[in-house]
Amino acid sequence: MAAGESYPEGLKYHSEHDWARIEGDEAALGITWFAQDALGELVHYEPPEPGAAISAGSTYGEVESVKAVSDLIAPLSGEVLEVNAKVVDAPETVNEDPYGDGWLIKIRLSDPSEVDGLLDAEAYTRFVAEQ
């Protein structure tokens, strides 16, 4: 079952419809409810390699639905610590739980000050409403 629309407080958002959950100098990244809804049921996740460096605003992987391919845009820069194997095996996890089990990667932040440039839940919700 697809999740209902929500943009939880406490997460940081990027205008390319990605979210980040910051814990110290690490962060979990994923795509927002809006992004998964626009794509439809995901059937493929092409993750980065653990250890790879990703940089804010650049592509770090891809997700695909039956009809479309979408680049994953990094909201923050850092080193990939972990890839969510559950999503590799069952990409629809992202549709079911975009902010929980549907996380995509965990990274170690290389520039924590980038967090200040992201949107909070309220600002992102307003941004989505204008789309």
Added chain:
Amino acid sequence: MQTLLRTPLYDRHVALGARMVPFAGWEMPVQYEGVIPEHRAVRTDAGVFDVSHMGELEVEGPRATELLQSLLSNDLDRIEPGHAQYTLLTNERGGIVDDLIAYKLDRFRYLLIVNASNRETDFRWLKERELAGTEVSDRSDEYALLAVQGPRAIERLGLPDAKPFTFAEAAIDGVEVMVNRTGYTGEDGGELLSMAEDGARLWDAVLARGIVPCGLGARDTLRLEVCYPLHGNDITPETDAISAGLGWVCALDKEFIGVEELRRVQEAGPEWKLAAFVMSEKAIPRHGMPIEGGGEVTSGTHSPMLDAGIGLGYVRADAALPDTEITIDVRGRPRRARIVRKPIYKREEN
């Protein structure tokens, strides 16, 4: 900006919350609930597609058969009135102008149901070649067309059994329809042709019978699993029927436009063949991706039934044999696939 055309069911699609997209100049539903549940509904029960954007051309007159026999690849003399035939409109190079189904209404009258994107090309092609004693007319705007497909489609519609590629008149909840036992999903079912003004009433009657509304997204995954070619992708005016594996709809013993070239390709053996493949690795092939060693993917998607990437593509004839390994360039990443026999998906017989 070009205005998109709308079928008589546009308001019904919007009311159901369909995602509408431009397709061949039309604003069409790509999905309602989702491509995968709609796909499964057709494989396991029944689904309905609005295909009113397709073209209906009528050819009539005492020389209608003679005209069509000279333009279409298949042999219309093999069918009786009440029967239909899958066939190709071919050019001088043996290329495919369109693929279509010809319905023999009576000895002197045929209905051709053609791809939406080729409606005008086909009409002009036929009109320019009209003979004295034939009349070609474009009747597309007069009709609505619903494809009702799936193992329970006919039962849910309350229609009698009939053979594939036949058609008959019927009424569904008072709406007069021509029931064509044809389709584009590999499942049993029919295509219901009604007058355009009855289209919405027919749609409502079909949905009231528990048949699931399905969009163009599922139509594409369903046809690709059973390897039905899509004109404009897998077959084009530049590809010939023999290389495309459509030799079975070419009556090479009769005369029609392009037959000499098709006989030559048949005799020499095609250099390229349209082959079906299944990805051995996690990846989804897409239209236009290069195949290592030459050729490219002409259609690709994720198969909901196999839960794997599948596709069609032209490969060198010696690489087209089942079990041959090929490598596809998926946006710069080499991904392995295996050639399989068509169709890619086949229902398990009980």
